[in-house]
Every structure is written in structure tokens, then in C-alpha cells.
Amino acid sequence: MTQHRVEWRIDNACEPRARFTCSAPLGAQCRSWCAVGCEEICTDQPTSHRQEDGTVIVVGHPWEDSGECRIVTWLENGGTPGELYMGEDDEPVRDGPIETDWDGDAYLWQYAEDAK
Ligand SMILES: [Zn+2]
Numbered sequence: 001m002t003q004h005r006v007e008w009r010i011d012n013a014c015e016p017r018a019r020f021t022c023s024a025p026l027g028a029q030c031r032s033w034c035a036v037g038c039e040e041i042c043t044d045q046p047t048s049h050r051q052e053d054g055t056v057i058v059v060g061h062p063w064e065d066s067g068e069c070r071i072v073t074w075l076e077n078g079g080t081p082g083e084l085y086m087g088e089d090d091e092p093v094r095d096g097p098i099e100t101d102w103d104g105d106a107y108l109w110q111y112a113e114d115a116k
């Protein structure tokens, strides 16, 4: 089940505005950043190795909760909701759960299948 949603609101100019939300728990991957500060999404998982002399070394970067969801941050700042939309044409605009995907350059979104 997806933990990301889109909600639409109009203002008195009748311009629809998308608001993306994340309900993932603290420490979920979409909320976490590399604690060492890699700018790219770092996929290293810290693992400990015991060496022959008994000392333990940790290889990889620990992740920590960033306080916000990187997917939501991207969807709200990385382009217009239309530019980042990867779903089918003629979908009705509605509030609901979404699926997101990293395409190598950007997070894209579409309505979640099971919401239809
Ligand atoms: Zn890292």
C-alpha cells in the first residue's frame, strides 16, 4: 500500500494546486538521508565486519531520518505536477493514493492502481 497521496485544492482563480503528502513512519526509506551527506541517493547499507584481530569495522553509510519525505519534497519542488505525471491521459483529477518512481532524473507520480 502506498504511503503517498495527492490532494487538489482550488483557489478563487480556480487554479488547481496539488499537495503531496507522506504518511510513512519515522525512519522509512523515503524519509531518510545518508548521515554522511551523500547528495545522490546512497544505497550503501552499513554492515559490520569482524577482522582477524577482532576489531570490528563498519562499512557503508548510516542513514538517519531527515524529518521530511524526499519524494514529497521532490514532487513539490522538482517541477509542476503535470511535468512529473507519468499516468495515463484523461485520468480524472482527484485526491487519492499515488505511486511514485525514480526515473534516474526525477520522481514521477501516477494514481495508485488500487484506488480506481
Ligand atoms: Zn552515503
Ligand SMILES: [Zn+2]
Pocket (backbone or CB within 6 Å): 003, 004, 022, 023, 024, 030, 031, 069, 070, 071, 072
Ligand atoms: Zn514518503
